Amino acid sequence: MTSTFAFPLPFGAAAQADGTTRFRIWAPDVSAMQLVIEGDAPVPMQAVDGGHFELTAPCIAGSRYAFVLPNGQRVPDPASRAQDGGPHDMSVVVDPRGYVWQTTGWRARPWHETVIYELHVGALGGYNGVRARLAYFAQLGVNAIELMPLGTFEGQRNWGYDGVLPFAPESAYGTVDEFKALIDAAHAEEIMVFVDVVYNHFGPSGNYLAAYAARFFDDTKHTPWGPALNFIEPSVCQYFIQNALYWLFEMRVDGLRLDAVHAIGSDAFVQTLSTCVHDEIAAREPGRRVHLIFENEDNAAGLLARTSAAQWNDDFHNALHVLLTGERDGYYADFADDPVAHLARALAEGFAFQGEQIERLGKHRGEPSSFLPPTSFVGFLQNHDQVGNRPFGDRLTALADPDALRAAVALLLLCPQIPMLFMGEEWASVTPFLFFTDYRGELADAVRKGRREEFARLGAATEAAVPDPNDPETFAKSCLWPGEDVSATANDWLAWYRGLIEMRRTWIVPGLPGATSAGVDVLNAHALCARWRLGNGALLVILLNLGDQRVVIDAAPYSPTGVTLCQTPAHAIHDLSTGTLCAHACVAWLEEPL
Template sequence: MTALSFGATVLDAGRTRFRLWAPALAEVGLEIDRLPAVAMTALGDGWFETEVSCGPGARYRYRLPNGLAVPDPASRAQADDVHGPSVVVDPDRYPWRNADWRGRPWRDSVLYELHTGLFGGFDGVRAALPRLAELGITAVELMPVSDFSGTRNWGYDGVLPFAPDRAYGSPEQLKALVDSAHDLQLMMFLDVVYNHFGPDGNYLASYAPQFFRDDLHTPWGVAIDFRRPQVRRFFTENALYWLHEYRFDGLRLDAVHAIGDPAWLDEMAAEVRSAIEPGRHVHLVLEHDGNEAGHLRRDFTAQWNDDAHHALHVLLTGERDGYYRDYVDATRHLARCLKEGFAYQGDPSIHRDGRPRGTPSADLAPTKFIVFLQNHDQIGNRPLGDRLARLADRDALKAAVALQLLAPCIPLIFMGEETFDERPFLFFTDFHGELATAVREGRRREFRHFAGFASEKISDPNARESFECCRVTATGDSGFYRTLLALRQSAIVPRLEGARAIDAQVIGPGAVEGRWRLGDGSLLTIAANLSTEACPFIGPGASQLYESRPDAVRNSQLRDRSTVAFLASPS
């Protein structure tokens, strides 16, 4: 069990301690199962505490002096939705089958990002695990599961960070999912959101306005005040909670550039490293739009590489809208990503009005960067949620997939990619009333600058159809991905430890060649041509490992829309 400073802690079968940080109040009551409120003891510094005779399953809320009854911000489970009572949970009740599981090294990682609701909840994801393991996936990454308003949401509108959403299943069902993954030697990752709370069901401002800053805002609302030790502790304990109580193998931290005190990130990561059992592999992954490489030299494992995605997307689609304006020289940017990690390492950004973006990253290993062709953001934040299977030439897309899966960077696959599924992935919520109207109209305003915009084509995020049409099936042919992932596992992964980039260069419009010295001294060369014209290419004189199209290299030419890989043994 994780020792939490906040919330309900079961002391024995019939007694529970409750703690709440409410610095704006002089008194707080605790209600158990709708019985009259019991006054909590003020401990000072905004803390309130009490012990009462109740055990697992008891429903409770905190009663404020103005009469408002609120859920526990550290609730481990909710009886209904975010506005209802919290439930006392005994975290030691689940009987782990794989308590001795120690995870897998980072080099093994092939991440598969999915939305739990679209798979049918925790049990639905659990049923899909054998298929994903057979495909060659080694790590399943859940989009956020913390309790949000309604039954349908991407998860980034969560308001109770410790409570798995009831729409997906119980805490025990989530633990069973993790346990089943470990049965199959699969790692489990969880996406967590520490930069904001959702717009419905967050009551913190009514008793702890000090949780927020009045001088800083994020794109999603008021910023959280990480300068306060209680706030820092709340989120550090949340990270430890998912890793200890649920035995997740890793966390992906969403949009950390929106966290006002970046020092907390390294503080939290250092505590995680010190708290994890010796010999256990735990991985911490960042999403950071600022390309801040410094965290990767300390206790963070890797970062999503948006630059690599943006360059590949421009080469595959020709799009130049929005942030893609920064990648008009996409081939050069892709080559720099293969060689040095980030494309923007302090370079001026057109999309940011010429301001510099990023820090130097060339000294970092390629496994510090996660490369993806699609993810929830890059599909779902498009007006129609369209996937690359609809936008790109199929041979060019396969060439890009081959580059992604055979390069030494860590690959991430978004659900449905493996079968080239063409179903959209839309933005969806389950809000009502004025909030539903605001979200719907805001979504349509957001896309007015896109070419060919037509507001009637933008789906209502709150309509159930916007959720249902995003379901993917396992009926398509995943053989292309299965072949590449098997090749990665046999030829690349055993050599990844200590791999370093040697060089990457542009060899033609839309064509790049990258070379890496792998950990055993062998030399990996990959050339990818995503354009519609052949380009000059002289192979490295090594054994050909793979080609995405027959006769990809012929007469010193690399065929259009093709990728080849060569592996030379150590000299």
């Protein structure tokens, strides 16, 4: 089996075995294009089909290069595999055959086994820093890490959603080979790696495409982040489809999380991308598993069915957040009327909103989703958005009762939806995760001003109090600090997470294929009982009370039988025998098959 992997991109810089490199770029708006290799004079490129320019030149891996427009402006390769710094610097020729993979037989895990851990690579010390934590992740029990976007952005600090060169892993985190070594080592630990990709916009700095390929953008539409991408143009579709295939085949990642699919504005493109991914896998590496995850505010259940993708379930999170914190501002207002009913529907049918009118937005949201399996949905209590888009980046540990949070964690890790953790939550980290960038001048002023005005308008904070995203200290405060996870409290939380993940792996995962909802009983404004018939015939039952008052219930239908998976607090099952579901409780059990 091959130990090197190179995906044949139809554009960019392709290193050849004879010591030359073929350069190709789509630039339909200019009549001429030159190539400059560091240390040499610019050389004219040849105009070829469909607005492309091409040139094969003596050039080895590691060489720096750029394209030169007719006005003399130098621009990076939009398909650069590596940058010598940021998006304003020169691109670097990479020969992917130079990295020898050690885990060539890895085929990834079945989706239903997945337990995801979302993380920011920079906040964990770069590619090598994440690699150093792999043994810890394996011990925790997570078997997939989801990396926030890696495409090259301006500066040294960014969430990643401002990337402008999506083929070039961010150099501030390490080299391309160090990134590949991270993937290789994760596979050796039998841990999958998912990468968050942004196909709905480019960042505000370092995007030169409009200077030579204005058709990349649709000026009639705008996203919250700038001009919309033009997916009517075949070259744009091809660019992003090739990017997806590049991450999967050359970088060997196990799946992609597509950011803000609703902002792409083209379900046809998303479906085509999915088809291309699955077709290429079948043709190139039959038997290899690849997983797609969407973030999609539209709750488009039909799109999930057509693409075999799963979706971040914001409805699951939002209902639980309101129950745990009582917050009702912003989008939490959509769940404030009856959060336990919204949670019940999310547990039973996937989405809480399946076409209902959202008064805050003035439109309908969602599609019927009960036909989808529970594993089509990714549940979470925290993620980068839900923490970092708060003015002070505070986590649930600072917002919720710890006993109620413990019960919610049990629901997350034992219900059939695919669970996702956010870095540090497993030891109840109090380290904030703030919004950070590394801009200068007017752009830095605009980002700072816009963020502070937004939170002041919402009444969440005074303008002066909101941390400056461009201050290096804002990033430093967001990094998990060594030793934070070794206190008695941290150890107690870690034991809770590890125990629940092990229970899930042992008792629930084997029955997830074919699992269906068996109904949810709402017991009061804070409590419910959810049931699922697993594919192996067993009945999974979870009783939950996130309120601070006990609930009187009929003991007979809510008495655990079979295998008890968890109880919190420790006297919860005893109280059930007396017809009481105590405060801040979660009791889960598995009844034998019929």
